[in-house]
Amino acid sequence: MSQNKRAELIRKALLLFYRNGFHATGMDLVAKETGVSKTSIYKHFRTKDELILAVLRLRDENFRNWLFRRMEERADTPQEQLLAMFDALEEWFLEDGFQGCMFIKACAEYQNPDDAINAQSYAHKRLLVDHFEKLAAQAGAEDPHALARQFLLLKEGAIVIAAMSHSQDAAHEAKSVAEILLANLPTCAQ
Amino acid sequence: MSQNKRAELIRKALLLFYRNGFHATGMDLVAKETGVSKTSIYKHFRTKDELILAVLRLRDENFRNWLFRRMEERADTPQEQLLAMFDALEEWFLEDGFQGCMFIKACAEYQNPDDAINAQSYAHKRLLVDHFEKLAAQAGAEDPHALARQFLLLKEGAIVIAAMSHSQDAAHEAKSVAEILLANLPTCAQ
DNA sequence: CCTTACATTAACTGATCTGTAAATATATCC
DNA sequence: GGATATATTTACAGATCAGTTAATGTAAGG
Known part of the structure; x- marks a missing residue:
C-alpha cells in the first residue's frame, strides 16, 4: 500500500x-x-486500536493546525488571538457534520488511563494548553499557565455544550467569559 | 419482578x-x-436503549439531588451556592470510580439528535441551567440566564478536564473563573 | 519467459452482539 | 389440591464483532 x-x-x-x-x-x-x-x-x-491511534494522530495534527492558524488569521496580538479562538470554534460548530471533540469522545469510550487511546487523547489537550500558555505569557499574564488552563476549561465546556445542544451559542458565551478574564491582564490596564 | x-x-x-x-x-x-x-x-x-433511558433517568435524579443538596449544605446565599458547586464537583472528582459525566458520554456514543438517549441527556443539562438561573436571579444578576449558561460552561469544562486528566484541579480552576463572574454582580458592589 | 516477493482478496474462526421461543418454576385463585 | 396466570430460565437465532488463513493476483528481477 x-x-x-x-x-x-x-x-x-x-x-x-x-x-x-x-x-x-x-x-x-x-x-x-x-x-x-x-x-x-x-x-x-496490528489492531483496531492501532488504527484508532493513527486516526487520533491525524486529528491532533489537523485540528491544532487549523485552530492555531485560524487564531492567527483573525488577530494580531496574543490577547486578540486568545479571544479569536472562540470565533474559530463558532465556525467549527456551524460546520456541517460537527459532532463535538473527537478526543473527548475517545476518552468517553476508552476510559482506562492505561489505554494508549486515553493517554493520547489527553496529550492533545496538553498541547493546546502549551500553546495557550505561550500566548498568555506574551500577553503579559501574571500566571500564564493558570490562564491557559482557564481557557482550556472554557473551550472544552463550549465544545461539549455545542455538541449536546446542537447550537453554536456556547462559543459566544465562552468568549464573553474569556473577555472578562483578559480584562484583568496587567497589559490591558496600562 | x-x-x-x-x-x-x-x-x-x-x-x-x-x-x-x-x-x-x-x-x-x-x-x-x-x-x-x-x-x-x-x-x-423492550430494548437495550430503553434500559439505558431508565438508567439515565435514575442518574439525572440522583445527580441533581446530590449536587443541589450539596450546594445548599455548603452555602447560605445564592452567590455562595453557585460557588459551592465547584467544591461539590471537586468532592465528586476525588471519589473512587469517578469517570466523568454520564450524559456527556451518552451523547458521545449516541450522537443522533433524534435519538431519545441524546435528547434525554441534553435535557439533564437544561435542568441544571434552570436551577443555576434561579440562583443567579436570586443573586441579583442582570441577565440570570446568561450567567447560568456561563456556569454550565465552566461546570462541563471542569468535568471533561477532570475526567481526561485524572485530576481534580479543574474544579479550582473553574471556581476561580466563577468568582470573577460573581464579583461583577450588582449585589456584590453594594 | 520464469521465478520470487509482495499486495490483496474471499472466506472463514470463534466470540459476542441484541433479541426471542419454548420450556420450566412459582404464585394466585377457586 | 388443581387450574390458571405470571415470572424466570435455558437454549437458541441471526447478525456482527475483531482478527486470521489460505489462495489469488501482480509486479520486479534475472
Whole structure:
C-alpha cells in the first residue's frame, strides 16, 4: 500500500469513527467504506486500536493546525488571538457534520488511563494548553499557565455544550467569559 | 419482578454502563452482573436503549439531588451556592470510580439528535441551567440566564478536564473563573 | 519467459452482539 | 389440591464483532 493510500485510509476511517463512534464502527465497515480489504488494513495496523491511534494522530495534527492558524488569521496580538479562538470554534460548530471533540469522545469510550487511546487523547489537550500558555505569557499574564488552563476549561465546556445542544451559542458565551478574564491582564490596564 | 428488584437492576446497570461505556457493555454482562436473566430484563425493557433511558433517568435524579443538596449544605446565599458547586464537583472528582459525566458520554456514543438517549441527556443539562438561573436571579444578576449558561460552561469544562486528566484541579480552576463572574454582580458592589 | 516477493482478496474462526421461543418454576385463585 | 396466570430460565437465532488463513493476483528481477 502506498503512503497515499495509507493516508487516505486513515482519513476516511477518521470520518467514520467521528460520525459513528469508535465501538459502533466495525472494521468491516471501515474496509467497505475505504475500499481497502480488512486483511490489507490489518497488514498496516496490528489492531483496531492501532488504527484508532493513527486516526487520533491525524486529528491532533489537523485540528491544532487549523485552530492555531485560524487564531492567527483573525488577530494580531496574543490577547486578540486568545479571544479569536472562540470565533474559530463558532465556525467549527456551524460546520456541517460537527459532532463535538473527537478526543473527548475517545476518552468517553476508552476510559482506562492505561489505554494508549486515553493517554493520547489527553496529550492533545496538553498541547493546546502549551500553546495557550505561550500566548498568555506574551500577553503579559501574571500566571500564564493558570490562564491557559482557564481557557482550556472554557473551550472544552463550549465544545461539549455545542455538541449536546446542537447550537453554536456556547462559543459566544465562552468568549464573553474569556473577555472578562483578559480584562484583568496587567497589559490591558496600562 | 418487584419494584425493588427493578430498581436494583437499573442501579446495577447504571454502574456497568458508567464504568464500561454503553456499546462496550453487553446485555449478557448486565444479566450476569445483576443476577437477572436476559429474558426477564427484556420483559421490562423492550430494548437495550430503553434500559439505558431508565438508567439515565435514575442518574439525572440522583445527580441533581446530590449536587443541589450539596450546594445548599455548603452555602447560605445564592452567590455562595453557585460557588459551592465547584467544591461539590471537586468532592465528586476525588471519589473512587469517578469517570466523568454520564450524559456527556451518552451523547458521545449516541450522537443522533433524534435519538431519545441524546435528547434525554441534553435535557439533564437544561435542568441544571434552570436551577443555576434561579440562583443567579436570586443573586441579583442582570441577565440570570446568561450567567447560568456561563456556569454550565465552566461546570462541563471542569468535568471533561477532570475526567481526561485524572485530576481534580479543574474544579479550582473553574471556581476561580466563577468568582470573577460573581464579583461583577450588582449585589456584590453594594 | 520464469521465478520470487509482495499486495490483496474471499472466506472463514470463534466470540459476542441484541433479541426471542419454548420450556420450566412459582404464585394466585377457586 | 388443581387450574390458571405470571415470572424466570435455558437454549437458541441471526447478525456482527475483531482478527486470521489460505489462495489469488501482480509486479520486479534475472
